[in-house]
Amino acid sequence: MLMIDAANASPYGADRLCSPSVVMMHIFRCIGMALAALALVCQPAIAAPKAFLGDEVAMGSPKAPITVIEYGSDACSHCARFNNDVFPQFKAKYVDTGKVRYVFREYLTQPAAFAAAGFLMARCVGQDKYLAVLDDVFHAQDQIYKSQKLLEGLQTIGAKYGLSKANFDACVRDPQSNKALTARHMAADAAGVGGTPTFLINKERLEGEVTLGDLMLVIEPMLAAMAVNHP
Helix, strand or coil, X not given: CCCCCHHHCCCCCCCCCECCCHHHHHHHHCHHHHHHHHHHHXXXXXXXXXXXXXXXXXXXXXXXXXXXXXXXXXXXXXXXXXXXXXXXXXXXXXHCCCCEEEEEEECCCCCHHHHHHHHHHHHHHCHHHHHHHHHHHHHXXXXXXXXXXXXXXXXXXXXXXXXXXHHHHHHHHCHHHHHHHHHHHHHHHHCCCCCECXXXXXXXXXXXXXXXXXXXXXXXXXXHHHHHHCC
């Protein structure tokens, strides 16, 4: 079973960006050895549900003129506030109107075991419900941290989508899924991501917690320029 230090779990702070520690980065780079040990001593009693292993999950028209990529962590308080307070307005204004295609990419921040378990659970539920599961995690995140029952909180969310405790355990222990998750995190590192949330708006970068106004300051001039060039 994944172990989480619940007493030091909450990543809430005064800054606007959730970042992995140096120790965590060393752990991520040594994940292969950890998975080998896990496979020997923690084989799940049942096979893990078939997980979605794609690099990202997208929402909105593929023909949208602007793509907004969010590198986010389900363990990050800043990502949770963006999801809960800003994303619904952003989605209604830009995604639902066909102006923006939104893409979510995973990045692990502290507590890393919680972040990983949440992502792996969402992928086991399935690609079509992945963002809905993350939305539930983000809305429950504060209460889960306060309860200090991190895995139990995720298991409760998983049960809503039909995952039994045995399914959940098999899912978060699955070596192939863990290896793929680590590869996605390292790919984000290679792309220059150092914390969450990080946004790429047609390759223009915004880092840290943002408001709808912050996004509009970047998106609206792009849309205006496109209207001029392609009336």
